[in-house]
Amino acid sequence: MLKKFKQYLQKMTTNRSQRRQKVMEIEHHIVQVGATGYYLSRALITDVPEMLAIERAVYAGKTPWDENAFKTELRRQSGRFYIVMRHEDRLVAFCGCAFDDRRQDAHITNIAVHPDFQNQGLGHFMMQTMIDRATELKYRTVTLEVRYSNANAQRLYLSLGFDKTGIKKRYYFGDHEDAIDMTYHLPTPTDD
Known part of the structure; x- marks a missing residue:
């Protein structure tokens, strides 16, 4: 009985890992956002200096x-x-996400769009x-924190369907600005 359970657990873990790996692939590197074409790829360590510049x-x-935070x-x-x-x-532009099974x-x-390219749909994309x-991973939520003063980002997230769900007092390092917690509730997954 224990052996069968271990086999079942191993199969489920392997399937989940394979599914995640497939979901994290980028199939079409050239994407159209508005009237402009962009090259989309996974971030590499060599991109960090440009990410810091943004x-x-x-x-x-x-x-x-x-x-070091980006490289980690x-x-x-x-x-x-x-x-x-x-x-x-x-x-x-760049965006990062932590997926928690x-x-x-x-x-x-983290998400940032160079000022020269803001208001062109890149953040939304x-x-x-x-x-x-x-x-695709059948998760329940997408969450983020946004600066209390960042009204433009809040408008973007609200337009996507995020809800304001709380405040983290003195959240940001340095200036200790408050952060607004925002949550996007994904549709309830159906069985495959």
């Missing part, structure tokens, strides 16, 4: 995440999915990409 451009010279996340292959978007070989939650860890991946 953060500096977005956050007035500051980098909420440092080089990118080395964690299991449960992490980071994408970058390029236009004419220039990295213009146990909680059935996809948590957006990347967020929808993460929502679609979480849906």
